[in-house]
Amino acid sequence: MRFDINEIRGLFPVLHQEVHGRPLIYFDNAATTQKPIGVIEALTNYYELDNSNIHRGAHTLADRATRYYEATRDAVRDFIKAKESAEIIFTKGTTESINLVAKTFGKKFIGKDDEILISTMEHHSNIVPWQMLCEEKGANLKVIPISDEGEIIWEEFENLLSPRTKLVSIVHASNALGTINPVEKMIEAAHAVGAKVLLDGAQSTSHLEIDVQGLDCDFLVFSAHKLYGPTGLGVLYGKRELLEAMPPFLGGGEMIKEVTFEKTTYNEIPFKFEAGTPNIADVIAFKEALAFINSLGKSQIKKHEDELLAYANELTKDIKGFIPVGTASNKVSVLSFTINGMHPFDVGQMLDARGIAVRTGHHCTQPLMQRFGIEGTVRASFAVYNTKTEIENLAEGIAKIARIKNK
Amino acid sequence: MSSITGIQDEIVSEFDILGDDRESTIFYIMELGGNLPDFPAAEQKDENLIKGCQSKVWLIANEENGKVRYLADSNTDITKGLISLLIRVLDNRTPEEILSADLNFIERIGMGNLIGSQRSNGLAAMIKQMKLYALAFQTKLNA
Ligand SMILES: Cc1ncc(COP(=O)(O)O)c(C=O)c1O
Numbered sequence: 417m418r419f420d421i422n423e424i425r426g427l428f429p430v431l432h433q434e435v436h437g438r439p440l441i442y443f444d445n446a447a448t449t450q451k452p453i454g455v456i457e458a459l460t461n462y463y464e465l466d467n468s469n470i471h472r473g474a475h476t477l478a479d480r481a482t483r484y485y486e487a488t489r490d491a492v493r494d495f496i497k498a499k500e501s502a503e504i505i506f507t508k509g510t511t512e513s514i515n516l517v518a519k520t521f522g523k524k525f526i527g528k529d530d531e532i533l534i535s536t537m538e539h540h541s542n543i544v545p546w547q548m549l550c551e552e553k554g555a556n557l558k559v560i561p562i563s564d565e566g567e568i569i570w571e572e573f574e575n576l577l578s579p580r581t582k583l584v585s586i587v588h589a590s591n592a593l594g595t596i597n598p599v600e601k602m603i604e605a606a607h608a609v610g611a612k613v614l615l616d617g618a619q620s621t622s623h624l625e626i627d628v629q630g631l632d633c634d635f636l637v638f639s640a641h642k643l644y645g646p647t648g649l650g651v652l653y654g655k656r657e658l659l660e661a662m663p664p665f666l667g668g669g670e671m672i673k674e675v676t677f678e679k680t681t682y683n684e685i686p687f688k689f690e691a692g693t694p695n696i697a698d699v700i701a702f703k704e705a706l707a708f709i710n711s712l713g714k715s716q717i718k719k720h721e722d723e724l725l726a727y728a729n730e731l732t733k734d735i736k737g738f739i740p741v742g743t744a745s746n747k748v749s750v751l752s753f754t755i756n757g758m759h760p761f762d763v764g765q766m767l768d769a770r771g772i773a774v775r776t777g778h779h780c781t782q783p784l785m786q787r788f789g790i791e792g793t794v795r796a797s798f799a800v801y802n803t804k805t806e807i808e809n810l811a812e813g814i815a816k817i818a819r820i821k822n823k
Numbered sequence: 824m825s826s827i828t829g830i831q832d833e834i835v836s837e838f839d840i841l842g843d844d845r846e847s848t849i850f851y852i853m854e855l856g857g858n859l860p861d862f863p864a865a866e867q868k869d870e871n872l873i874k875g876c877q878s879k880v881w882l883i884a885n886e887e888n889g890k891v892r893y894l895a896d897s898n899t900d901i902t903k904g905l906i907s908l909l910i911r912v913l914d915n916r917t918p919e920e921i922l923s924a925d926l927n928f929i930e931r932i933g934m935g936n937l938i939g940s941q942r943s944n945g946l947a948a949m950i951k952q953m954k955l956y957a958l959a960f961q962t963k964l965n966a
Pocket of ligand 1: 447509591
């Protein structure tokens with residue numbers, strides 16, 4: 417599909433509404449993106465025409481639902497260039513995917529005095545599961561420091577790597593700053609000391625071309641709802657040999673091969689990790705979100721978002737009192753900032769009065785906020801359907817608000 | 824000094840003048856925050872924090888000639904503005920007046936829609952704490 421912003425916007429019903437008498441400007445895309453009509457229709461179609469439990473019934477509807485469900489798995493495989501569909505596991509989201517790895521990979525492969533490496537800019541969902549695991553196992557959580565620009569300090573990372581490092585769990589693109597981490601180099605360095613690498617792709621998969629085989633990451637986790645797909649659905653990619661070696665996560669239906677009261681044998685991957693009736697409708701609809709992204713291509717999407725970010729930087733840089741937070745050279749489309757003398761919550765509320773939706777607060781990255789000595793930021797995050805006019809409106813709003821305290 | 828009802832009517836008509844322009848209304852609330860009397864820095868401690876507010880709110884109260892005197896502060900300007908409205912209505916009144924006050928100006932202004940649910944919850948928590956202070960002084964004065 418040719419990149420036509422009006423055509424793209426036409427695919428997103430939610431964008432066409434007023435908030436407080438002004439056209440909605442949706443800049444909270446890092447929290448969740450809006451859904452194209454294809455996704456919404458797929459959800460309705462599923463419930464109207466195909467609803468059935470999968471992988472069990474011998475009847476036509478069950479067969480159809482199963483095929484559609486598995487077709488999304490194949491689409492995800494292609495989307496991240498995995499070797500095979502069996503390496504794609506559906507979860508509730510990034511958070512559950514990370515917890516799954518912590519509870520299963522962690523259970524088997526992390527021991528006393530082992531080390532897990534994360535960075536200062538992790539989302540709480542890539543901190544807390546590892547803290548819980550470390551506490552249970554007597555392992556240690558180490559944190560890679562970052563610079564004032566919000567970039568990983570490479571020498572510090574290298575210094576922290578050692579044969580004790582069993583896992584490096586790192587955010588690919590930061591939700592609070594937008595920083596894109598140099599994950600290729602990091603994966604190589606981690607593998608050199610024998611550590612496995614988990615990439616938190618919650619913020620990268622919608623913007624960047626992802627090739628798990630090229631990257632050679634051991635795990636990749638992400639959420640459908642940040643990728644123009646439905647909420648309550650996520651993905652865990654893992655290399656086959658790891659997934660096979662890991663014990664199951666939840667016990668129940670679907671994940672078994674045979675159950676007797678004496679012993680249960682587990683199903684093959686991916687089913688071993690998908691106990692119970694899964695989120696069938698959302699999985700099926702997610703395929704349409706991927707189709708939407710593919711129809712444009714990540715390079716066109718990224719180019720558009722980069723232009724928006726550059727324009728936003730340009731329009732805000734001379735506003736008195738405007739303080740950008742996270743100025744890495746390589747970023748996804750996140751503009752995080754504070755305004756001198758003002759609380760982010762107030763700024764967010766005033767932007768809302770102009771119909772502009774932004775996120776304010778710590779963005780589930782409290783340690784990162786502590787690193788910058790702030791309570792939180794205002795975050796405007798841009799997606800494929802945002803426009804330059806919207807950016808102008810944002811900059812105008814910021815300038816007006818900043819003037820209150822910065823004359 | 825006007826009655827609690829009178830002051831509430833005043834506030835409502837001030838907001839009426841601002842009309843439907845949401846941005847100006849919020850700017851106005853922030854401005855009101857600037858009128859709050861200084862809050863003693865030493866009292867900005869956790870035990871004076873009101874639970875249930877997303878932004879931080881510190882509130883203290885004293886009794887003066889049978890009337891309750893409030894001092895409050897916040898780390899956000901909009902919240903300061905909201906506090907200033909509450910103080911304008913409830914400060915320097917007897918515990919009985921405060922306890923029986925029906926704070927209908929909040930609904931009449933359409934404050935809930937204006938400030939959103941998080942801040943509305945915070946506002947409710949502030950009112951509750953102000954009334955709790957009044958109750959405590961009432962009990963003390965009647966003892
Ligand atoms: C970088 C990052 N990691 C993890 C998450 C958690 O994702 P979810 O809430 O969809 O599980 C988010 C979402 O806010 C995120 O931005």
